[in-house]
Amino acid sequence: MNDVVIAKNLKKVYGSRGNVYTALQDIDLNIKEGEFVGIMGPSGAGKTTLLNIISTIDKPSSGTVTIDGEDIVKMNEEKLCVFRRNKLGFIFQDFNLLDTLTVKENIVLPLALSKVNLNEIEKRLREVSVALGIEDILNKYPYEISGGQKQRTAAARAIINRPTLVLADEPTGALDSKSSSELLQALSDLNEKNTATIMMVTHDAFAASYCKRIIFIKDGLLFTELVRGGSRREFFQRILDVLKTLGGGLTDI
Numbered sequence: 001m002n003d004v005v006i007a008k009n010l011k012k013v014y015g016s017r018g019n020v021y022t023a024l025q026d027i028d029l030n031i032k033e034g035e036f037v038g039i040m041g042p043s044g045a046g047k048t049t050l051l052n053i054i055s056t057i058d059k060p061s062s063g064t065v066t067i068d069g070e071d072i073v074k075m076n077e078e079k080l081c082v083f084r085r086n087k088l089g090f091i092f093q094d095f096n097l098l099d100t101l102t103v104k105e106n107i108v109l110p111l112a113l114s115k116v117n118l119n120e121i122e123k124r125l126r127e128v129s130v131a132l133g134i135e136d137i138l139n140k141y142p143y144e145i146s147g148g149q150k151q152r153t154a155a156a157r158a159i160i161n162r163p164t165l166v167l168a169d170e171p172t173g174a175l176d177s178k179s180s181s182e183l184l185q186a187l188s189d190l191n192e193k194n195t196a197t198i199m200m201v202t203h204d205a206f207a208a209s210y211c212k213r214i215i216f217i218k219d220g221l222l223f224t225e226l227v228r229g230g231s232r233r234e235f236f237q238r239i240l241d242v243l244k245t246l247g248g249g250l251t252d253i
Contacts (some may be wrong), residue, residue: 148179226246
């Protein structure tokens with residue numbers, strides 16, 4: 001499998017001389033095509049900073065990041081804009097749906113902006129809506145559907161342009177347990193059946209148990225990693241064991 005993400009010697013420092021905060025230090029990270037990787041760690045560990053750098057929202061103070069063979073650190077804003085649209089899919093905790101558009105219109109927006117032809121848009125819409133179990137709500141508006149349906153709509157929008165990498169930031173944070181399970185199963189199915197490459201930041205061990213590999217960060221440094229083997233229940237327990245070792249209450253992690 002090809003490397004989708006290669007990050008080397010990542011460092012991120014905030015502030016200026018005399019008042020410096022190091023958010024990330026000496027981070028090396030590889031994500032291969034078709035992986036479902038979780039990023040975990042205590043509050044303030046650097047999870048969001050890492051996600052922001054990989055997602056091109058922020059730049060590292062030093063180090064390199066290549067995604068799909070392209071060096072994103074050296075890109076100017078114009079190139080980054082095109083790169084984000086073509087290569088990255090985003091799933092946020094707060095959905096970020098447009099209330100004035102239907103579910104269908106929200107999902108196909110990235111393709112419409114890229115001027116994809118109508119037949120191809122309809123074909124891809126059918127594929128993603130069936131995969132995420134939302135084909136029966138396409139004509140509804142966001143305010144007419146549940147939180148779980150909103151998040152699956154957001155997931156459909158994130159993958160409809162067939163991105164190289166899907167980035168999920170606490171995607172179950174605003175969902176109840178049933179909706180969380182449905183979304184996580186849908187992401188897992190996308191990963192298995194469509195070979196979608198997913199990087200998910202989460203504080204939730206249950207959500208993390210759907211991943212194939214978990215990278216733990218503490219104090220801006222890589223702490224350890226777990227690779228899933230055996231059942232999801234066993235993996236969940238192994239994740240909990242690492243979180244206890246990391247310290248801090250589980251609600252903090």
